[in-house]
Amino acid sequence: MADHLTIGHDATLTQVVDRFRRHHDLRLLAVLDERRQPVGVLRELDVRELLFNPFGHALLRNPSFGDAIAQLIRPATVTDHDTPLPDLLAMHSDRGVVLVQHGTFLALLDPEQLLRMASRWHGDASALAQARSQRVHAAANAFEAGIKALANDIGTACSAIGRVAAELDQRATTTHGSAASVAAAAHQTAVGMVDIEQRGRALAQSIERITRDAGEALRLREQASAAVERTGTQVRSLSDVATTIEEMLALIRGLAKQTNLLALNAGIEAARAGAAGTGFAVVAGEVKSLARQTEAAAGDIARRVDAVHLLLGDVGQGQAAVQSAIAAIGQITTTIGTAVAAERRTTQAIAERVEEARGAGADIDARAGAIAAAADGIGDRAGMLTRLVEGLSGLSRQLQGRASELVSAVA
Template sequence: MAYMDKLSIRARFALLGLMAVLLVAAPTCLYVDEAMQVTMTAHREASGTEPVQSVLDAVRLTQQHRGLSALVLGGDGTAGSQRRAKQVEAEAAYQAMVELVTRRAGEGKALTAIRQAVADWRKTSADVAAGRLTRPQSFAAHSALIKQLLTCIDLLADEFALSLDPELDSYQLIQAVMVASPRLTEDLARARGLGAGILAAGKATPEERLNLALQVRSSQDRLALMLSSFDKASLASPELGERIGGAMREAMGLADQAIALADQQVLKPTELSYDGKTYFTLYTRAIDALFKVNATSMQTLDDMLTERAHRHQRRLATTLGLMACLASIGIWMGMAGARSITRQLGGEPAQVVAIAQAVSQGDLSSDIAVQPGAESSIVAAMAAMQESLLQVVSAVRKSSDNIATGSSQIAAGNADLSHRTELQAGSLQQTAASMDQLADTVRNNSNAAREANQLATAASEIATRGGEAVDQVVGTIAEITEASRKIADIIGVIDGIAFQTNILALNAAVEAARAGEQGRGFAVVAGEVRSLAQRSASAAKEIKALIMDSVEKVETGSRQAGDAGRTMGEVVAQVQRVSRLIADISGATEQQSSDIGNVSGAVGQLDQVTQQNSALVEQAAAAAASLKQQAEQLVEAVRAFRLRPGM
C-alpha cells in the first residue's frame, strides 16, 4: 500500500487498467484459444472432407469392380471389358487417394491403413484379372477391402476431428455421409454383387440366399439410420434440408426400389429368370444416387465447416475488435478520469497530501504551483487557503510580537510604575512627615522672624549709632593724620640737623687731621660725632620712612574710615530695609504656616490615593505579567508556522 501511495493517478489508473487487462486476459486468452481451436478444428474438418470423399470414391469404384468381377466370375463374359475399365478407374482413384491423404493428413494410422488398402486392392484386382479367385473369394476379398476402406474413413474422421463435431447439424450430416451412407452403399453394393452373381448363375444356394437376405435387411436398417441422421441434420439446419432434401429423397426412393427388387426377383422366386445386368444396373443407379447425394452432402459439409471456420474467425475478430474498442474506450475513460481527477485535485494525490501535511505541520513557506486551467482545483483552493492563512498568520505573528513586546513593555512599565509608586508612596509619606516638620519649622521660622524683626529693629538702631561712631573715628583719624604730618616735619628737621652735624663732624675731622698729633683726640671725637650724626641721620630717615608710611596708612585709614562711614550709612539703610523685609517675611511666614497646614492635609490625602494607586498598579502589573505570558504562548504557538522569508 505504501508503494501505491507513491504512484501518480495516471500510474494508478494504468495499474488498474493493467489489472483489468490481466483479469480479462485470462478468459480472453481462453476464449481466443477456444475460438482458435474451434476455427482450426473447423478448418481441419473442412480439410478432411476431400480425403474422405476420395476414400468414398475408392469405395464406390471398388464396389462397382466387385459387382463387375462377380458378373465376370459368374460366367458373364460381356462384363470383362467393363471390369477392366473400372479397374483402371479404381486404380487412378486409389492413387489420388494416397496422394491426397499423404498431403492432407501426413503420416499416421489413416495413411498406413490406406497404403495397406491400396496394396490389397492391387493384389485383389490382379487376382481377379488373372482368374485366380472364384466368385465367392472375389466377393469376400472385395468386401474385406471395402471394410478396410470404411475403417480408413473412420480413421480419417478421427484424424481430421470429424468424429467429434461440436454442432448438431454438421455432426448428424457427418454421421449420415461418413457412417450411415458408406455402410448403406456397401450393404446395397454387396446385395448388388450377391444378387447379380446369383442371377448370372441362374441359381442360388441357401447360403447365398441367406447372405443376400442379411444384406437386404442390413440395407434397410442402414437406410433408416441414414434417413434419421439426415432428418436430425435438417431439423438443426432447415437450409441443409432445402439444399439436399430433393436429391436425398430421390436416392432413398431408388434405394427402396433396389431393396424391393432383390426381395422380389432374387429372394422370393424359386426360379431365377431376372436379367443380372438389369439388376446390376438398377442397384448401381441407386448406389450412384446415394454416392451423388453423399458427394453433395460432403460438399455441403465442407461448405458448412468452412463457413463455420469463417464464422468463428469473424466472431473472434468481432470479439477482439469489440474488446479492443472497449479497451480503447476504457483506456480513454481511464485517461480522461485520471486527467479529470488530476485537474480537480490540481496535482497528484501525493502532492496534495504533502501540501496538506505541510499546512497541518505549520509550514506555510512553500509555494504551491497551480497548473494552468486548474484554478478551481483543490490545490488552487489549498493555495488560496495557504495564502490567506499565510497572511493571517503573518499578521498574527506580527501582532503577537507587538503584543508580546507591548506586554513586556507594559509589564516592565507596570513593574517600574509599581516600584515608582511604592517609592512615591514612601516619598509621600516622607513628604507628609517633612511637611509636618516643615510646618513646625515654618512656625518656628515665624517666631524667629518676629524675633528677627525685633532684632533687625535693634540692629538698625545699633547701626545708626555705629554710623555715628564711625564718623567720630573718621574725625579722629583726620586729626591723627594731621599730627603725623607734623611729626614728619619734625623728623625732617632732625634729619637736617643730623646732616649738618655730619658735615660739621667731617669738617672737624679735616681740621683734626690738619692739627696732627694734637688734634688726634679731637679727630676721634669728631669721628664719633660723625658716626652718631650718621646714625642719627639713618634713624631719622627710617623714622621718616615709618612716619611717611604711617601717614600713608593713616590717609588710607582715613579714606577707609570715610568709606566705612558711607558704608555704615548704607548698612543702616539696608538694615532698615532688612527690618522691613523681615517684617514682611514674618507676615508671609505666618501665611505660609497656614498654607503648609493645608498642603500637609492635601499630602495626607495624596498619600492615601497613592497607596490605593500602588495596589492598583500591583494588580495591573500582575495582569500585564499574565498578558505577557499569554503573549509569549501566542508567539510560541504562531512560531510553529514556518513562513516565507521576509514575512
C-alpha cells in the first residue's frame, strides 16, 4: 500500500523512469486515475527496454512522447481484497495482481510476492497434510484395534446366540409335539361337534313338528271354544224358551180357572133358570171362546216345544264337536309326548357328546398349559436373545463412534 507502488495516469515517462531508478526493487507500478481506480500497470521491464534503446534518451526528450505513458500501460489483473489465497495464486502473471476495496486501489502484488506467498501457502499446506496424515495413521491403527476387539465381542455374542437358537429349536420341537396332540384333541372335539350338530338338526325338526302340532291344537282348541260358546248361546235360548213355556203354562192355568168359574156360573144359572136356557147359552159361548183360546195356546206350546227339541239337537251336535276336538287334542298331546320322549333321548346323546367335548376341552386345556409353559421358556430365551441383540446394538454403536472419530480425524 506504499505510495511508491502507484502513479497517476497523467504522469510523464520521465517521472516513471525516475520512480524505477529510486526504487531498485520495484518491478511494477499501478497506474491510477483521479479516483484512485486502477487503469493498468507499468512493468519495470518495459521501461528498461525503452532506456536501453539507442533512441531511448531522445524519446524521453521528445515532448510528444515523453509526456505520455499510455503506450506503456498494460492491462492489470484486478480483484477484491478478500479474494481467497488459492484464487489469487491462480491469477499469477507477470503483471501481478491489483487488490481493490470498493473499486479503489488497496495494494499491488508483484510476481515475486505472489511466488513467496505461494511458497509459504504450499509449505503450510504440506505441514498440515503431514500432521493430518499422522493423525489419520494413528486413528487408523486405533480403529483397526477397535474393530478387532469388536469383532471378537461380536463373535462371542454370535456363539451365545447360536446356543440360544439351538435351545429355541429344541423347545420348538417340543411345542410342535404338543401342538400335534392338541390338534388330535381338537379333531375329536370337531367330530363330536358334528354329531351334536346332526342331533341338533333332528331336534330342530322335532321342535318344528311340535310347533306345527301345537298350532293345530290351538286351532282345534279355538274351534272347541267356539263350539262351547255356541252351546252356551243355545243353552241361553233354551232358557228363554223355558221361560216362555212357563208363561204359557201360567196362561193356560188362568184360562182353566176362568173356564171352571164360567162352568160354575153356567151351572148356577142353569139351576136357577130351569128350563130357560138363555143364560146358559151365554155361558156356553164363553166356554167355547175359552176353549178356543186354550186350543191356540196348546198349539203355540207345541211349536215352542219343537223349537226346544231343535235347540237340544244343536246342543248335542256341539257337544259331539267338543268331544271330537278333545279327542284330537288328546292325539296331539300323545304326539307331543312321543316327540318329547325322542327329544329326551336326543338331549341325553347331546349331553354325552358334551361330556366328551368337555373331556377333550380338559385335555386341550392341559396341553395348552404345557404349551404356555413352553412358550414362557421360549419367551425367557427370547428375552436373553433380545439382550444379546441389544449388546450387539451397543457394539454397533461403538463401531459407529469409532468410525465417526476416524471420519473426524480424516476430515
